[in-house]
Amino acid sequence: MNEITLRSAKQVIFGTGTRTELGEHAAVLGARALIVCGRTSLQASGALDELREHLTAGGVAVTVFAEVEPEPSLDTVERGRQALRDADCDLVVAAGGGSAMDVGKAVAGLAGHPQPVAHGTEITGLGRPCIALPTTSGTGAEVTPNSVLTDTVTGEKASIRGHALLPELALVDPELTVSCPREQTAYSGLDALTQAIEAYVSTGANPVSDLLAEESARRIAGSLRAAVADGANLHAREEMALGSLLAGLALASARLGLVHGLAHPLGSLYHLPHGLVCGALLPWVMEYNLGAAAEKYERLAVAVGVRGSPANLVVWARELVDDLGADLDFAEAGLKPEDFGEILPPTLASGSSGHNPRPVDEESVRELLTRLIA
Numbered sequence: 001m002n003e004i005t006l007r008s009a010k011q012v013i014f015g016t017g018t019r020t021e022l023g024e025h026a027a028v029l030g031a032r033a034l035i036v037c038g039r040t041s042l043q044a045s046g047a048l049d050e051l052r053e054h055l056t057a058g059g060v061a062v063t064v065f066a067e068v069e070p071e072p073s074l075d076t077v078e079r080g081r082q083a084l085r086d087a088d089c090d091l092v093v094a095a096g097g098g099s100a101m102d103v104g105k106a107v108a109g110l111a112g113h114p115q116p117v118a119h120g121t122e123i124t125g126l127g128r129p130c131i132a133l134p135t136t137s138g139t140g141a142e143v144t145p146n147s148v149l150t151d152t153v154t155g156e157k158a159s160i161r162g163h164a165l166l167p168e169l170a171l172v173d174p175e176l177t178v179s180c181p182r183e184q185t186a187y188s189g190l191d192a193l194t195q196a197i198e199a200y201v202s203t204g205a206n207p208v209s210d211l212l213a214e215e216s217a218r219r220i221a222g223s224l225r226a227a228v229a230d231g232a233n234l235h236a237r238e239e240m241a242l243g244s245l246l247a248g249l250a251l252a253s254a255r256l257g258l259v260h261g262l263a264h265p266l267g268s269l270y271h272l273p274h275g276l277v278c279g280a281l282l283p284w285v286m287e288y289n290l291g292a293a294a295e296k297y298e299r300l301a302v303a304v305g306v307r308g309s310p311a312n313l314v315v316w317a318r319e320l321v322d323d324l325g326a327d328l329d330f331a332e333a334g335l336k337p338e339d340f341g342e343i344l345p346p347t348l349a350s351g352s353s354g355h356n357p358r359p360v361d362e363e364s365v366r367e368l369l370t371r372l373i374a
């Protein structure tokens with residue numbers, strides 16, 4: 001049996017209403033918290049004020065860094081680190097979607113790091129503690145040891161990784177996702193489903209990640225359409241939040257696959273949301289992997305309630321992606337053969353592509369990209 005490595009936040013608390021416990025948990029970890037969040041949605045939903053109140057009630061002083069943009073940059077992490085130093089904070093509370101959590105984790109993990117942040121930076125030391133509160137059901141970033149960040153100089157979008165990026169506490173309250181808009185619910189949900197499926201068939205998959213990934217896919221398959229149709233459906237939101245958390249735990253152990261290898265270069269080149277690109281690529285990559293992952297697809301089909309051959313699972317995925325409006329026309333989005341030379345090197349170099357069940361080389365990726373625009 002292969003070596004099994006399990007990674008997670010040090011503590012994970014899941015449940016509706018658990019956000020009210022923020023103050024008591026934060027008080028154990030620090031006295032001055034920097035809330036790292038996006039520019040608008042946490043404010044608009046009232047969650048920012050509420051989280052601030054919970055922290056204050058726990059005796060924790062609060063400074064807010066509400067400057068995280070979608071698909072965030074290394075520069076934003078630098079500004080966040082400066083805000084942490086300026087306010088002399090000893091704790092980060094990262095609240096929001098994957099972008100806010102990725103920046104918050106990096107600000108905390110790199111707090112004591114003397115150098116400016118850069119891709120390839122070796123993340124040493126334990127940094128500051130971070131509490132991650134997801135407000136979307138998608139990335140699972142609350143339990144993963146990486147942050148996806150864009151270098152605005154080179155345009156490169158890549159992960160920084162390391163033990164120091166694992167949060168001290170993941171506080172997953174499905175009620176925080178109720179205000180997530182329809183489109184974002186669909187896209188982030190497809191990201192979570194993609195992560196569950198890629199972790200399940202990854203070459204890094206193991207008996208523990210398989211349990212997590214299969215259960216994740218089962219819960220997401222049973223609730224994503226309902227969560228998109230009615231955002232106030234708390235049961236569907238709970239199922240999605242748990243599915244997303246399980247997918248995060250699975251990928252933190254098993255890694256991902258070719259969808260994620262392609263999603264970063266395609267996303268940054270054509271400015272597409274991560275979840276949309278993942279969903280749109282998923283059926284194509286599942287088809288590519290069909291021969292190499294047939295046995296796993298067969299088991300996954302049973303888990304999500306699809307009958308028949310493994311190929312039917314691909315049909316099911318395509319229908320779900322279409323229904324949720326993520327059937328992206330790649331040619332219309334800008335993909336063209338002249339760009340393949342720019343897309344191929346980061347795709348082939350990515351650790352995700354390296355864990356794809358069917359080996360990936362220049363010719364096969366070129367062929368797949370050509371099919372996307374045929």
Ligand SMILES: [Fe+2]
Pocket residue numbers: 139191192195260274278
């Ligand atoms: Fe993802």
